Amino acid sequence: MIKNPFLRTFSLGVKSLLLHKLRSGLTTLGMLFGVASVVAMLAIGEGASKEAQDQIKQLGSNNIILRSVKPLEESNSNQSTRVSVYGLTDGDFARIVDTYPWAEDVVPVRILQQEVRFGERSLNPRVLATTAKYQSVTGRPMLEGRFLTESDEETVSNVCVLDYEIARYLFPFRSPINERIKIGADYFLVVGVMLPRVPIGEANQAAPGEEVTGEVILPASTGRKWFGDMQVKIRAGSRDMEQVDLHEIIVGVDSSENVPAAAAAAREMLDRTHRERDYEIVVPLELLLREQATKRIFKIVLASIAGISLLVGGIGIMNVMLATVTERTREIGVRRALGAKKRHIVMQFLVETIVLSVGGGVLGIALGLTIPEVVAAYTDMQPVVTPAAPILAFAISVGTGLLFGMYPAWRAANMDPVEALRHE
8 A cells, every 4th residue: 555645646636647547648638739739840940040140151251242243224125235334443442441440351253154064064153252361251262272372363373162062073083183184265173172061962952954053263364364254144125234343342340339330331332432232231240130030930820830739638537537537436535535625635636737737748849859750751841949948838838738627626626525525
């Protein structure tokens, strides 16, 4: 015989639940799916937020990115040749270099529209003409070989660095280092391969028939020598010519505290020197702070939606316990007649409620930890389960069960023993 009063009450509560296994199991399902949804939704939300923040961080949290934007123009079908001059200029670059005390590195970038070919394989990626500082500002590591050097820029060398995707497509079975590829009408020596902006994996590989994306990087002086300042796009019945000095200027600021001031100075300078809005300014630090604020709101919304499931589960527990109290009215009367106090009756029904909610919480956590694994296996998303998510879900589960079990327990304890014994 169990002498400890709590253990005796616990044993009695478990035995009462086992008398109605199906009903107890169905009641537990409400808490199970509620807890699982809290854990899974928080993990998926955390994963989506982390992916977005990682993409922003890859731009460099201490960087300011100035980009050329082609302004809207009225279409004129009578013109067979159109010449557009817009965007960032070499003068903008010089002013930033000379007058920005916060700028540690200022990197110019031109985007060239050129075909890249090796043997029978060809594609049209982004061809970037930039300087040796591009790698340090963007923080992209090398897979093999080296990046551009100042010597390449000074000697106007025909060298290039390939993005991982480009290298994998043009040279699927060997290293591209020291191979020559054709860019436009000229040949360039491959000196290095950069890692992609996202981790290497099957999800990032182009499917058969899909266009390969990526970048080929040349010295700025080489790009200007062979491809000039004018980009020509030939379309049906017309020829568009664009002259853009620089498509991007990446400003590496010395510290994150100076990023807002540097961004404000850049906006003021471009507003003053450009007659029309042919540029945009991207500040990754501002995007990161905005994403972090969005993440907090997103988590609150997801937790609220999942919490509704727990609320429904709690209502289910209360409904079942009220039915149990009605069924066991005579049993309650007998216990009271034999000397059981109100607190004993309350404890018995609360134990049953807690067993249901704890059981549902434990199984829900197991299911909730499985769902992110399934999502990661069948999608490109990588959910992130933080330790706080299952702990929070389990605590809410037990708290909800306890809250919704209080009324049935109180109602059972306050029955008139005489009336309870007369109940049939």
